[in-house]
Amino acid sequence: MRFSDIKGLIRRRLLLNYRVDPAIIQKQLPAPFRPKLHGDYSIAGVCLIRLEQMRPRIAPSILGVSSENAAHRIAVTWEDDAGLHDGVYIPRRDTSAWVNRIAGGRLFPGEHHAATFQVIEQDNHIDFRMQSQDQLVRVELSGKLTDEISTDSCFRSLHNASKFFETGSVGYSVTTDKQRLDGIRLTTDEWKVEPLSVERVYSSYFSDSNLFPPGSAVFDCALIMRNVRHAWHSESEIHVNSEVI
Numbered sequence: 001m002r003f004s005d006i007k008g009l010i011r012r013r014l015l016l017n018y019r020v021d022p023a024i025i026q027k028q029l030p031a032p033f034r035p036k037l038h039g040d041y042s043i044a045g046v047c048l049i050r051l052e053q054m055r056p057r058i059a060p061s062i063l064g065v066s067s068e069n070a071a072h073r074i075a076v077t078w079e080d081d082a083g084l085h086d087g088v089y090i091p092r093r094d095t096s097a098w099v100n101r102i103a104g105g106r107l108f109p110g111e112h113h114a115a116t117f118q119v120i121e122q123d124n125h126i127d128f129r130m131q132s133q134d135q136l137v138r139v140e141l142s143g144k145l146t147d148e149i150s151t152d153s154c155f156r157s158l159h160n161a162s163k164f165f166e167t168g169s170v171g172y173s174v175t176t177d178k179q180r181l182d183g184i185r186l187t188t189d190e191w192k193v194e195p196l197s198v199e200r201v202y203s204s205y206f207s208d209s210n211l212f213p214p215g216s217a218v219f220d221c222a223l224i225m226r227n228v229r230h231a232w233h234s235e236s237e238i239h240v241n242s243e244v245i
Helices: 022-026 098-103 158-166
Strands: 005-020 041-056 065-080 083-095 113-122 125-132 138-145 170-174 180-188 194-203 217-239 241-244
Touching: 005 022, 005 125, 005 138, 005 194, 022 041, 041 138, 041 217, 065 098, 065 113, 065 170, 098 113, 138 217, 158 217, 170 217
Parallel strands: 083 113, 083 170
Antiparallel strands: 005 041, 005 217, 041 065, 065 083, 113 125, 125 138, 138 194, 170 180, 180 217, 194 217
16 A cells, blocks of 8 residues: 655755756666756756655644655656656655655655765755765765855756746656656645755766766756645656666
8 A cells, every 4th residue: 555645844955956968868768758958958966855744644743754865866858648748757766764765665656775864054054965875876065045046057047947847846766676667746835946055066976977978967056945845646657668768
């Protein structure tokens, strides 16, 4: 049995975004996914999210659990009998919570790996470190809230960036069955992102030259969401061609 809905509070959600050569990112996507483009670039990144009060919709908040989580994601489009869709393809999820590892893929969509997280938040500054237990994934970030999106970003305004990511509310996650992806959809009481001025950023995934030749993946911008009531809804799983396009 799976729960169809889980709700709680997004205490903090960081979106670390990279602009990537579409031909390079396509090599990592199984059919039927294709990169969702912004201008000449595909957009990929890491979602670093602290969830609190997480519980089935019918349960009171006092029974909720908290966790730090990381999801590597690629903005994609795909087409089926219902038409054209936007969303994200998620090749990997990591979490600090054992309950997420046990329940993920069983009681609710999303298989997770174990990871440790170190987060220091002071005033409008954040220092973030994440290391997976299997030593395959590491993410580091240091930054502070600001008023404007980076002038180096391919998004010309905060509004344009916000709209791009808001439409990617459906995610499909890799499972141990390479031909089946878990589906999940995020809904929020409100959608508001703020820009983060980044002082230092590192992603072992995007720094892997075997996946991303030099210059093919460039850090673009960081956004943050805070204190948002939300829910996760199960979506129908999708079967894919395990060979990338």
